[in-house]
Amino acid sequence: xxxxxxxxxxxxxxxxxxxxxxxxxxxxxxxxxxxxxxxxxxxxxxxxxxxxxxxxxxxxxxxxxxxxxxxxxxxxxxxxxxxxxxxxxxxxxxxxxxxxxxxxxxxxxxxxxxxxxxxxxxxxxxxxxxxxxxxxxxxxxxxxxxxxxxxxxxxxxxxxxxxxxxxxxxxxxxxxxxxxxxxxxxxxxxxxxxxxxxxxxxxxxxxxxxxxxxxxxxxxxxxxxxxxxxxxxxxxxxxxxxxxxxxxxxxxxxxxxxxxxxxxxxxxxxxxxxxxxxxx
Numbered sequence: 001x002x003x004x005x006x007x008x009x010x011x012x013x014x015x016x017x018x019x020x021x022x023x024x025x026x027x028x029x030x031x032x033x034x035x036x037x038x039x040x041x042x043x044x045x046x047x048x049x050x051x052x053x054x055x056x057x058x059x060x061x062x063x064x065x066x067x068x069x070x071x072x073x074x075x076x077x078x079x080x081x082x083x084x085x086x087x088x089x090x091x092x093x094x095x096x097x098x099x100x101x102x103x104x105x106x107x108x109x110x111x112x113x114x115x116x117x118x119x120x121x122x123x124x125x126x127x128x129x130x131x132x133x134x135x136x137x138x139x140x141x142x143x144x145x146x147x148x149x150x151x152x153x154x155x156x157x158x159x160x161x162x163x164x165x166x167x168x169x170x171x172x173x174x175x176x177x178x179x180x181x182x183x184x185x186x187x188x189x190x191x192x193x194x195x196x197x198x199x200x201x202x203x204x205x206x207x208x209x210x211x212x213x214x215x216x217x218x219x220x221x222x223x224x225x226x227x228x229x230x231x232x233x234x235x236x237x238x239x240x241x242x243x244x245x246x247x248x249x250x251x252x253x254x255x256x257x258x259x260x261x262x263x264x265x266x267x268x269x270x271x272x273x274x275x276x277x278x279x280x
Contacts, residue, residue: 001023001026002026002060002061002195002199003025003026003028003056003061004017004020004027004028004063004195005044005056005059006041006065007066008048008065008066008067008079009029009030009065010031010067011158011184012187012188013029013063013065014029014038014041015184015185015188016063016065016187016188016191017040017041018040019188020195021038021041026042027042028042028043028059029041029042029043030044030045030046030052031044031045032045032046032047033045048079048083048086049078049079049082049086051086051089051090052086052087052090053090054090055090058094058095059094059096060096061096061097061098061100061195062087062099062100062144063100063191064083064087064100064102064139068128071128073131076128076131076132077131079131080135081131081134081138084101084139085138088138088142096144098145098146098195098205099144099145099146099147100146100148100191100195101135101149102191103132103135103136103149104129104151105150105151105180106128106129106249107122107123107124107129107132107136108249108251108253109121109122109129109249110249110251111251112250113177113178113251114252115251116210116251116253116254117210117253118210118257140207146207147198147205147207147208148208148209149190149191149194149208149210149211150208150209150210151182151211152181152212152253153180154181154182154183154184155182155183155273155274156273157280158184159184162222162223162226163230163277166226166230166235167232171223171235172236172237172238173220173223173235173237174219174237174238174240175218175220175237175238176218176240176250177218177219177220177240178217178218178250178252179216179218179222180212180213180217180251181213181222182212182267183213183272185267186211187211189263189265190209190258193258193261193262193263194261197261197262204261205261206257206261209258210253210254210257210258211255212255213267213268213269214255214265214268215268215270217270220237223235225270225274226274229274229275230278
């Protein structure tokens with residue numbers, strides 16, 4: 001069994017921690033406020049943007065899962081750059097087997113519906129993607145074996161923003177714009193899968209994976225399908241302008257690499273995941 005540190009242990013981190021604790025692993029969750037942490041996660045109360053307290057003597061795996069509280073450069077710097085530096089400093093010379101950094105597919109700047117995989121170029125065209133890429137760079141050079149997982153749009157219990165917009169009649173979509181998403185359960189499943197693969201065959205774990213489901217889908221198709229399931233009026237469609245095309249993410253992300261590693265999706269399409277949410 002392993003000792004695991006989840007730095008930035010929010011909702012997704014708690015779900016991961018509880019899942020791994022059920023397997024017998026020892027889990028430490030680091031966050032500003034620890035009152036709401038599940039009992040199976042040992043609390044470490046700290047702010048990632050400051051020097052961290054002493055960490056457990058043994059840390060086998062680290063999952064860095066911080067998020068920026070605001071869409072501001074300072075918040076992204078604290079979450080994805082300064083927080084990484086402080087975590088690495090606190091780890092010191094510990095024998096960490098692998099450092100997982102949770103990033104975002106927003107670092108891919110493609111806007112013409114291109115098919116994108118792990119080899120595709122990234123773009124630091126705004127402060128948020130620049131800070132994410134800075135954090136990725138720090139992790140790659142940290143001296144530990146490391147893996148970066150870039151997740152697409154995460155949905156699931158507690159992440160029903162799109163359902164709420166459609167239900168309230170506030171949703172609108174642009175024609176011919178691709179979207180990519182992943183259920184939170186599969187986010188946890190991918191991270192658990194990669195850690196367990198590293199425990200048995202570390203040479204098979206690569207440095208970068210895209211985390212999305214099997215089905216890139218036109219945004220309007222998703223909105224219209226949800227409206228039909230919810231029995232509400234159709235969602236307003238609009239034609240994207242040339243400027244909005246350039247500003248908006250529009251790409252088809254491939255999950256072939258994570259599937260080739262042996263991971264089988266619990267919710268391989270958006271219909272599989274959203275049907276369960278709607279029924280709940």
